[in-house]
Amino acid sequence: MTAGAAGLAAEPAGPGQSTGPVRPVRVGLIGAGRIGASHAAILARRVATVELAGVADAVPAAASRLAAQLGVKAFGSPAELIGSDEVEAVVIAASSTAHCELIVAAAGAGKAIFCEKPMSMTLEEADRALAAAADVPLQVGFNRxxxxxxxxxxxxxxxxxxxxxxxxxxxxxxxxxxxxxxxxxxxxxxxxxxxxxxxxxxxxxxxxxxxxxxxxxxxxxxxxxxxxxxxxxxxxxxxxxxxxxxxxxxxxxxxxxxxxxxxxxxxxxxxxxxxxxxxxxxxxxxxxxxxxxxxxxxxxLDAYTAEFAEFANAVRAGREPAVTGRDARxxxxxxxxxxxxxxxxxxxxx
Amino acid sequence: MTAGAAGLAAEPAGPGQSTGPVRPVRVGLIGAGRIGASHAAILARRVATVELAGVADAVPAAASRLAAQLGVKAFGSPAELIGSDEVEAVVIAASSTAHCELIVAAAGAGKAIFCEKPMSMTLEEADRALAAAADVPLQVGFNRxxxxxxxxxxxxxxxxxxxxxxxxxxxxxxxxxxxxxxxxxxxxxxxxxxxxxxxxxxxxxxxxxxxxxxxxxxxxxxxxxxxxxxxxxxxxxxxxxxxxxxxxxxxxxxxxxxxxxxxxxxxxxxxxxxxxxxxxxxxxxxxxxxxxxxxxxxxxLDAYTAEFAEFANAVRAGREPAVTGRDARxxxxxxxxxxxxxxxxxxxxx
Amino acid sequence: MTAGAAGLAAEPAGPGQSTGPVRPVRVGLIGAGRIGASHAAILARRVATVELAGVADAVPAAASRLAAQLGVKAFGSPAELIGSDEVEAVVIAASSTAHCELIVAAAGAGKAIFCEKPMSMTLEEADRALAAAADVPLQVGFNRxxxxxxxxxxxxxxxxxxxxxxxxxxxxxxxxxxxxxxxxxxxxxxxxxxxxxxxxxxxxxxxxxxxxxxxxxxxxxxxxxxxxxxxxxxxxxxxxxxxxxxxxxxxxxxxxxxxxxxxxxxxxxxxxxxxxxxxxxxxxxxxxxxxxxxxxxxxxLDAYTAEFAEFANAVRAGREPAVTGRDARxxxxxxxxxxxxxxxxxxxxx
Amino acid sequence: MTAGAAGLAAEPAGPGQSTGPVRPVRVGLIGAGRIGASHAAILARRVATVELAGVADAVPAAASRLAAQLGVKAFGSPAELIGSDEVEAVVIAASSTAHCELIVAAAGAGKAIFCEKPMSMTLEEADRALAAAADVPLQVGFNRxxxxxxxxxxxxxxxxxxxxxxxxxxxxxxxxxxxxxxxxxxxxxxxxxxxxxxxxxxxxxxxxxxxxxxxxxxxxxxxxxxxxxxxxxxxxxxxxxxxxxxxxxxxxxxxxxxxxxxxxxxxxxxxxxxxxxxxxxxxxxxxxxxxxxxxxxxxxLDAYTAEFAEFANAVRAGREPAVTGRDARxxxxxxxxxxxxxxxxxxxxx
CATH class of the missing domain: 3.30.360.10 (Dihydrodipicolinate Reductase; domain 2)
Structure with missing residues (x-):
């Protein structure tokens, strides 16, 4: 059982309460390495509240390869993905040294952000990322x-x-x-x-x-x-x-x-x-x-799935996710x- | 871990092999009781290769209530759902005594069929269902x-x-x-x-x-x-x-x-x-x-999810599902x- | 922990209550096969409330061999052991078909009896053994x-x-x-x-x-x-x-x-x-x-040890042991x- | 199963090899507190290769009470026990601060020694105990x-x-x-x-x-x-x-x-x-x-029993026990x- 199991059971609303369909969150993934590829597969196949809009990587060929496997769009660069209207939220699974800059850029573009751990390499970077993302949902990948x-x-x-x-x-x-x-x-x-x-x-x-x-x-x-x-x-x-x-x-x-x-x-x-x-x-x-x-x-696997489901829920609800940038710091x-x-x-x- | 975990890891194709995106299977669910409601929630939220097109029930109000909760269409009757072009495959979670007739009807309409256990109440019914569904995928819900x-x-x-x-x-x-x-x-x-x-x-x-x-x-x-x-x-x-x-x-x-x-x-x-x-x-x-x-x-929960993923895969691949009507008999x-x-x-x- | 562990903790009597030393029960063992040899070793080394007085077997050489290993007396035959004043109690680990006769003989000699399972081969034998042993402690080897x-x-x-x-x-x-x-x-x-x-x-x-x-x-x-x-x-x-x-x-x-x-x-x-x-x-x-x-x-091993400790306790207390001949029947x-x-x-x- | 179980199975000697009966080691126990009383009960009832000859304590009344419960002799003082011919080996379960002096005294009297942990309070004491006990078996109570x-x-x-x-x-x-x-x-x-x-x-x-x-x-x-x-x-x-x-x-x-x-x-x-x-x-x-x-x-319980069995074996074999004073140091x-x-x-x- 995942933490999500309880949620599944608890969720159905009572009679008369029309919750309506939830529009999946359109996510762009940055990073086509081992963990990026794994995240992409989970986002594409296991989280029905997310739609994987596309992937990007500092090495465009890596993004193209992964995109082809999953049948999604390959963006030409992380910056292009961040700037795209097709993307509401960014999942950052790039090299750790790039996390802080990507958070700042994504936050600047108004995107919701999921960033793999560590959020940053130094406390100074952490403070910069926190300041930049003050007004967008920011979740860090403490999947446990x-x-x-x-x-x-x-x-x-x-x-x-x-x-x-x-x-x-x-x-x-x-x-x-x-x-x-x-x-x-x-x-x-x-x-x-x-x-x-x-x-x-x-x-x-x-x-x-x-x-x-x-x-x-x-x-x-x-x-x-x-x-x-x-x-x-x-x-x-x-x-x-x-x-x-x-x-x-x-x-x-x-x-x-x-x-x-x-x-x-x-x-x-x-x-x-x-x-x-x-x-x-x-x-x-x-x-x-x-x-x-x-x-x-x-x-x-279930924990990764559940953390992305939480991210999608937080984005749709416009609230702070369960694991914050302050936790990462x-x-x-x-x-x-x-x-x-x-x-x-x-x-x-x- | 689910049986699907291995699948996830194994699935990514090699370089150059473009598998392309898989179009989700449009599923209609019949039966809005306890297990039907559970199946509907799983189909709607946990199986990205399935799209829940709508639900039906012998009692239309039950279907409407469930449909509203999940934000999907309520069909007026099981027969209407079976006849609809919006539905490629039918998941039968109705009363056991109705299973055989629903299989025969769905097979007659050319739909792929997932039927909860027991597939039928008698061996005669089982034979009838098997004969009717000879040319469509038929999976039975032995979820274990x-x-x-x-x-x-x-x-x-x-x-x-x-x-x-x-x-x-x-x-x-x-x-x-x-x-x-x-x-x-x-x-x-x-x-x-x-x-x-x-x-x-x-x-x-x-x-x-x-x-x-x-x-x-x-x-x-x-x-x-x-x-x-x-x-x-x-x-x-x-x-x-x-x-x-x-x-x-x-x-x-x-x-x-x-x-x-x-x-x-x-x-x-x-x-x-x-x-x-x-x-x-x-x-x-x-x-x-x-x-x-x-x-x-x-x-x-993971097993239910995995059996629906298998059903979707079998439907898309045009092959016999892993659990057949003969197993049910x-x-x-x-x-x-x-x-x-x-x-x-x-x-x-x- | 064995069932005996609790007993160990519980046993020490209060101040002023002199329980005195318990004289070990002098046991003779009949049967020098696999389980007899194992019982003999347990009786000789692990149960301080028992003293292994000697062993006998239908095959005298087998008894001599086992006796030599443990440094105890070899009786010339089961009958000799049963008749000996050096023996207060008999542990029967002979062939099952001999159990009933040995019980009858030992009871006739006034010895306390521990008999391996099965106590007898038929219900008639069981009744005979029960009648014969009506006045002596009789425990059967349901060690579990x-x-x-x-x-x-x-x-x-x-x-x-x-x-x-x-x-x-x-x-x-x-x-x-x-x-x-x-x-x-x-x-x-x-x-x-x-x-x-x-x-x-x-x-x-x-x-x-x-x-x-x-x-x-x-x-x-x-x-x-x-x-x-x-x-x-x-x-x-x-x-x-x-x-x-x-x-x-x-x-x-x-x-x-x-x-x-x-x-x-x-x-x-x-x-x-x-x-x-x-x-x-x-x-x-x-x-x-x-x-x-x-x-x-x-x-x-601990259970065998504990069943012999119970047997010794029952013999010293002059009470019926925890597992009776009626249980065996x-x-x-x-x-x-x-x-x-x-x-x-x-x-x-x- | 205890570590002793393997020993039990392994011990029986082959045909013709007459090992003879092992004379139990006559042990005197010093210390009638909680762990001393527990050790005494184990020595008296669970280790057939040991005979509990008596107990002593710095407080004679405590020794008398424990001795009465177990039906053994109460020595007037630890020194009297150590000096007695009825005792071959001493088990020290007294206050830790007394361990070193008791080891020195027991070794001086030529007794084999089992001492509870810690063997001493300082490294100097440890060295003194080791030197004193150089020629007698000395085992320390690391029961695990x-x-x-x-x-x-x-x-x-x-x-x-x-x-x-x-x-x-x-x-x-x-x-x-x-x-x-x-x-x-x-x-x-x-x-x-x-x-x-x-x-x-x-x-x-x-x-x-x-x-x-x-x-x-x-x-x-x-x-x-x-x-x-x-x-x-x-x-x-x-x-x-x-x-x-x-x-x-x-x-x-x-x-x-x-x-x-x-x-x-x-x-x-x-x-x-x-x-x-x-x-x-x-x-x-x-x-x-x-x-x-x-x-x-x-x-x-089984470990305590097994450590005393090892001590008795080492004493009878005239060899160094499995846990030494050097280990304690x-x-x-x-x-x-x-x-x-x-x-x-x-x-x-x-």
């Missing part, structure tokens, strides 16, 4: 919030089901580091653990991070350590309500894509995250076996403090 | 086949992962019998266990049922036993490859909607079916707790043999 | 009752936690049929499923079995079918409170020793039985894997009705 | 090593099943802090997390801890923070093979006694630890529920470094 399990955990925490959070955990383990040479330094904090930081902030509502300790290493690809690539990291966050949180990441999970979280508090605990590919269990001479999910799209601040902690080998105060 | 776990189990079985099936199990436990007085006699076999019979036949490929034993009772609502309503049943199927299968059903599962299956064979076992509402586990003074799903739509034959077994308190040979 | 999970399930059922039982299940799957030629006909009912019948009777307190249907086959070793050996069986029990129970068995579980049970009732359900060898889960390229237990002694009656049902291919009334 | 799951995990790690360890985790959550005022400062590190440190060292063989970061707080009983009592702690260990380990503890687990561990490496992962009280699952209107264990004796060094890290709010190099 739309996973049924994570959403249920947050609901339990927010309604007091674990009491005051005291110990939290969030982890991300990726099945593989295809091309270590291409990964920028600090990626493990700003691209990967930023998901976990958002989760931990979301799971400890009304608390702020006051101190961060981080340690990291290149254990998977040690030959890239001198280039600054770190593939294994542990971080400890101290909140102003006394709670401590641990976020961990690795780029070498041989068993699949592993994302889990845990909130332990004064009245109980919730855990969330399951590596099982389905409810199937296979018993044989080697014991009891469950297939594990292999990638983010497989694990979070908070998570980035933690990630950057981790970078400083690794550099100085000291806890860093925020 | 589209659940990721059930599909994975079938794949393991079909590829030899459990060896020769020897002991099988399938069960359905429904959380509640809202209105026992309105349930026709033998419902537990022809409406509920028919799902399990299809599952068991599907999980034991190339084998035929040769004998059936069934026992049933009214334990939930004993006051309706005299009216023929049975709410608790156990059946044993003997296959021509020696395998035995047990199918069980009850209408009183206080803990939610429970659908599970198990295939034990000469080389191993698979089990499938999970009552968990999500990956959340909640720990407190009462121990470790997992919320359970409460209904078929909640448990099988086979499951019905087992259900009717169970009725005879209960009546005679003897094993019944097929 | 002492498993922590099964005991907890029974407690939940007995205290109303599932309401009125409506659908029950118990199954036994053994990892292998080492020597099919040596297995007597009907073994699957009188030796294997008799455990499940006891479980089902125990889990549906105050109800009696009124009808039995059984079907069985030789799917694992078809070449022995003509000799009457059946290795796969499904049985359905109908109780006088309307509940239906399914008991299943197979002799070919490639994945280990699998014993599970389920009680579904008007107010909920309990399931019990776990194939996991420990709490270890291993994640690797093939997914998530748990080692499974391979045999009855591995699965039920009830389970046997169901097993024999199953044999008749398979023979006649009809449900059999008890 | 004898839990079936932990033992299996260690076996997988040691045989390469996860590759090189990269990220480890161990946690202890205790259900309650009965009397916070009585808990010495730093208890969470030297008494509780010392178990986790031993586990982590054991799970990362051949590696040494080179740096430690710890953060801790009084979240459960903040009123005792000024007295130095910390009830919530997170620590990060960096090993010389690059692995990072997180150990966490809390004294307020409302859901029971929670001990888990995880080893993630270059080739896979193992997880271990289960809060389930048994294999029972209970389904009802509130969902699916599993009872959780409530205390260390309940969770580790290593874990203590980590705990003391954590204290320093909390005090200085800096990572501490070892």
């Amino acid at each position: 919030r739309f996973d049924a399990g994570f959403a249920a955990a947050r609901h339990v925490v927010a309604t007091g089901g674990v009491g005051t959070p005291q110990l939290l955990r969030s982890l991300t383990r990726d099945p593989g580091l295809a091309n270590p040479g291409a990964v920028p330094p600090w990626t493990i904090f700003t691209q990967t653990l930023i998901h976990d930081f958002d989760t931990l902030l979301w799971f400890n509502p009304d608390a702020e991070v006051v101190e961060v300790y981080a340690t990291a290493d290149a254990l998977v690809a040690p030959e890239y350590k001198s280039a600054g690539l770190l593939d294994t990291a542990v971080t400890v966050l101290t909140f102003d309500n006394g709670a401590r949180a641990v976020a961990e990441a690795s780029f070498s999970a041989t068993y699949g894509y592993d994302v889990r979280a845990e909130v332990f508090g004064s009245a109980g605990m919730v855990t969330v995250g399951d590596q099982a590919a389905s409810s199937l269990t296979h018993f044989g001479p080697d014991g009891r076996r469950v297939n594990t999910v292999r990638g983010d799209v497989e694990l979070f 908070r998570a980035l601040a933690v990630a950057l403090a981790c970078v400083e902690s690794v550099t100085t080998n000291r806890p860093v105060t925020l | 086949r589209f659940d990721a776990g059930f599909a994975a189990a079938r794949h393991v079985v079909a590829t030899g992962g459990v060896g020769t099936p020897q002991l099988l199990r399938s069960l359905t436990r429904d959380p509640g019998l809202a209105n026992p007085g309105a349930v026709p006699p033998w419902t537990i076999f022809t409406q509920t266990l028919i799902h399990d019979f299809d599952t068991l036949l599907w999980f034991n490929p190339d084998a035929e049922v040769v004998e059936v034993y069934a026992t049933a009772d009214a334990l939930v609502a004993p006051e309706y036993k005299s009216a023929g309503l049975l709410d608790t049943a156990v059946t044993v199927l003997t296959f021509d490859n020696g395998a035995r299968a047990v199918a069980e059903a009850s209408f009183s599962a206080t803990y939610g909607y429970d659908v599970r299956a198990e295939v034990f064979g000469s080389a191993g076992m698979v089990t499938v079916g999970d009552q968990a509402a999500s990956s959340l586990t909640h720990f407190g003074p009462d121990g470790r707790r997992v919320n359970t799903v409460r209904g078929d739509v909640e448990l099988f 086979r499951a019905l034959a087992v259900a009717l043999a169970c009725v005879e077994s209960v009546t005679t308190n003897r094993p019944v040979t097929l | 009752r002492f498993d922590a999970g099964f005991a907890a399930a029974r407690h939940v059922v007995a205290t109303g936690g599932v309401g009125t039982p409506q659908l029950l299940r118990s199954l036994t799957r053994d990892p292998g049929l080492a020597n099919p030629g040596a297995v007597p006909p009907w073994t699957i009912f009188t030796q294997t499923l008799i455990h499940d019948f006891d479980t089902l009777l125990w889990f549906n307190p105050d109800a009696e079995v009124v009808e039995v249907y059984a079907t069985a086959d030789a799917l694992v070793a078809p070449e022995y079918k003509s000799a009457g050996l059946l290795d796969t069986a499904v049985t359905v029990l109908t109780f006088d409170n309307g509940a239906r129970a399914v008991a299943e068995a197979s002799f070919s579980a490639t994945y280990g020793y699998d014993v599970r049970a389920e009680v579904f009732g008007s107010a909920g359900m309990v399931t019990v039985g776990d194939q996991a060898a420990s709490s270890l889960t291993h994640f690797g390229p093939d997914g998530r894997r748990v080692n499974t237990v391979r045999g009855d002694v591995e699965l039920f 009830r389970a046997l009656a169901v097993a024999l009705a199953c044999v008749e049902s398979v023979t006649t291919n009809r449900p059999v009334t008890l | 090593r004898f839990d079936a799951g932990f033992a299996a995990a260690r076996h997988v790690v040691a045989t390469g099943g996860v590759g090189t360890p990269q990220l480890l985790r161990s946690l202890t959550r205790d259900p309650g802090l009965a009397n916070p005022g009585a808990v010495p400062p730093w208890t969470i590190f030297t008494q509780t997390l010392i178990h986790d440190f031993d586990t982590l060292l054991w799970f990362n063989p051949d590696a040494e801890v080179v740096e430690v970061y710890a953060t801790a707080d009084a979240l459960v009983a903040p009123e005792y923070k000024s007295a130095g009592l910390l009830d919530t702690a997170v620590t990060v260990l960096t090993f010389d093979n690059g692995a990072r380990a997180v150990a966490e503890a809390s004294f307020s687990a409302t859901y029971g006694y929670d001990v888990r561990a995880e080893v993630f490496g270059s080739a896979g992962m193992v997880t271990v630890g289960d809060q389930a009280a048994s294999s029972l699952t209970h389904f009802g209107p509130d969902g699916r529920r599993v009872n959780t264990v409530r205390g260390d004796v309940e969770l580790f 290593r874990a203590l060094a980590v705990a003391l470094a954590c204290v320093e890290s909390v005090t200085t709010n800096r990572p501490v190099t070892l």
